[in-house]
Amino acid sequence: MTSSSSSTEQLKINVDFGGGLEILFDNKRSHVVSLPLRVAPSSSDTNPTDPISSSTTESATADETRPTDVSALIDHLKDNVLSDRKRAGLFAENGTVRPGVLVLINDSDWELEGEGSYVLKDGDNVSFISTLHGG
Amino acid sequence: MPPKSCALCNVSRPILKRPKTGQQICKDCFFYVFETEVHNTISEAQLFRPGDRVAIGASGGKDSTVLAYVMKTLNERYNYGLDLYLLSIDEGITGYRDDSLETVKRNQQQYSMPLKILSYEELYGWTMDAIVSEIGKKNNCTFCGVFRRQALDRGAATLAVDHIVTGHNADDIAETVLMNIMRGDIARLGRCTLICTQGEDTIKRSKPFKYAYEKEIVMYAYFKKLDYFSTECIYSPDAYRGHARVFLKDLEAARPSAIIDIIHSGEAFEVREEVKKTQKAQQTCKRCGYMSSNDLCKACTLLEGLERGIADAGISDKGKKKLEASGPAPDSLRKIPYFELPGGPGPAVAIESVQQAPPQD
Ligand SMILES: [Zn+2]
Ligand SMILES: [Zn+2]
Numbered sequence: 202m203t204s205s206s207s208s209t210e211q212l213k214i215n216v217d218f219g220g221g222l223e224i225l226f227d228n229k230r231s232h233v234v235s236l237p238l239r240v241a242p243s244s245s246d247t248n249p250t251d252p253i254s255s256s257t258t259e260s261a262t263a264d265e266t267r268p269t270d271v272s273a274l275i276d277h278l279k280d281n282v283l284s285d286r287k288r289a290g291l292f293a294e295n296g297t298v299r300p301g302v303l304v305l306i307n308d309s310d311w312e313l314e315g316e317g318s319y320v321l322k323d324g325d326n327v328s329f330i331s332t333l334h335g336g
Numbered sequence: 337m338p339p340k341s342c343a344l345c346n347v348s349r350p351i352l353k354r355p356k357t358g359q360q361i362c363k364d365c366f367f368y369v370f371e372t373e374v375h376n377t378i379s380e381a382q383l384f385r386p387g388d389r390v391a392i393g394a395s396g397g398k399d400s401t402v403l404a405y406v407m408k409t410l411n412e413r414y415n416y417g418l419d420l421y422l423l424s425i426d427e428g429i430t431g432y433r434d435d436s437l438e439t440v441k442r443n444q445q446q447y448s449m450p451l452k453i454l455s456y457e458e459l460y461g462w463t464m465d466a467i468v469s470e471i472g473k474k475n476n477c478t479f480c481g482v483f484r485r486q487a488l489d490r491g492a493a494t495l496a497v498d499h500i501v502t503g504h505n506a507d508d509i510a511e512t513v514l515m516n517i518m519r520g521d522i523a524r525l526g527r528c529t530l531i532c533t534q535g536e537d538t539i540k541r542s543k544p545f546k547y548a549y550e551k552e553i554v555m556y557a558y559f560k561k562l563d564y565f566s567t568e569c570i571y572s573p574d575a576y577r578g579h580a581r582v583f584l585k586d587l588e589a590a591r592p593s594a595i596i597d598i599i600h601s602g603e604a605f606e607v608r609e610e611v612k613k614t615q616k617a618q619q620t621c622k623r624c625g626y627m628s629s630n631d632l633c634k635a636c637t638l639l640e641g642l643e644r645g646i647a648d649a650g651i652s653d654k655g656k657k658k659l660e661a662s663g664p665a666p667d668s669l670r671k672i673p674y675f676e677l678p679g680g681p682g683p684a685v686a687i688e689s690v691q692q693a694p695p696q697d
Contacts, residue, residue, distance in 0.1 A: 300588065310555070
């Protein structure tokens with residue numbers, strides 16, 4: 202009731218799964234997810250932050266948010282969309298996709314787009330395809 | 337930020353970073369280089385002759401689906417003059433192979449290639465489902481591997497083909513090299529990197545995707561919107577291969593050339609293997625006529641064990657002794673149909689590694 206404008210501050214992202222990954226996501230290939238424009242800094246950032254210093258700078262949290270990127274999308278999918286929790290490791294580990302999972306952002310190899318640090322725009326299409334299943 | 341233009345044509349927007357070279361290329365250039373590299377692999381190894389009848393071992397999965405598509409494309413583009421067939425083995429695994437065979441049947445329509453499906457049930461009288469309910473999930477991959485290998489040869493003989501091509505890609509081969517190293521199996525190490533294997537008494541088999549990276553195969557299928565099936569076999573938690581695969585993917589993430597480097601390492605053992613080749617009198621299975629290094633081929637031994645309720649007869653020495661102790665095979669024993677190569681009997685000398693062929697998929 203306090204945030205009537207929040208609907209305009211969400212990103213709608215079209216997510217597709219393929220190569221068998223859809224099995225981990227309710228057997229659905231296509232999902233639409235809503236994400237906020239900014240998210241908290243990633244807990245799995247490469248530089249380990251000192252827990253004491255981070256707890257003493259609570260007032261600075263607003264500045265510490267980052268624009269929602271593909272890493273945030275991966276975290277969100279893993280925490281909120283994944284249905285087969287026992288096999289979460291087949292999708293993501295250590296804050297990124299598991300090696301062998303290909304990612305395309307708007308039909309382009311994510312390695313050309315900055316991988317996890319690509320900042321999402323409303324309406325972006327992100328595909329995750331596993332290469333690990335037999336051929 | 338994507339670079340302005342494709343490294344090859346300098347015109348279009350790149351859509352892929354090639355794992356082999358790091359080049360950033362556009363969709364059309366990607367299709368062209370992928371296909372051309374497979375063509376180069378085929379022509380450098382002189383895999384085919386005009387008029388050859390070639391069966392594509394088709395599982396409905398990504399590799400064989402892309403292989404069928406690319407073989408058809410190259411056959412037309414470069415006038416190979418091949419008669420192409422799809423050959424599928426139905427192991428009889430409910431919820432896995434039955435679904436993937438539906439994909440192969442659609443491929444048959446899409447690529448207009450004749451399709452032959454040969455089932456374990458018609459050949460051996462046992463589906464994998466029945467085998468697993470008899471023996472459990474412990475050695476079922478041994479049965480499946482031996483039965484599939486022979487079934488492919490028999491299917492190929494039925495089609496009177498000269499040659500079977502399979503979708504094994506560079507990642508698969510590197511993975512097998514790693515596994516052979518970890519098992520200390522040096523004899524098999526060089527052999528597993530060969531693009532083409534042909535004992536004089538077997539149908540020629542080759543791997544046109546030997547140098548094709550899995551990433552590019554999957555990307556090719558994605559951009560061409562090819563129809564493939566992807567589910568893990570429900571009976572094969574091949575843990576060892578799984579670990580090798582994860583290890584390889586981690587290596588590749590750190591250095592993409594790792595895959596080709598490992599294949600080259602395996603190839604370096606090839607020379608040694610030439611020396612190890614033994615010449616031995618050609619032998620065929622006394623019961624079914626399939627090539628064998630013993631009186632009975634591996635499939636006949638496994639089948640007899642199943643039929644007589646001593647399933648480990650073809651697995652362990654203990655099982656073998658148990659079978660021998662229980663007397664000779666009864667006349668009523670189920671037999672695999674007699675096998676004949678389409679080209680008639682082979683030459684008198686077979687060149688083959690001493691070891692029994694592994695149940696490699
Ligand atoms: Zn180009
Ligand atoms: Zn036999």
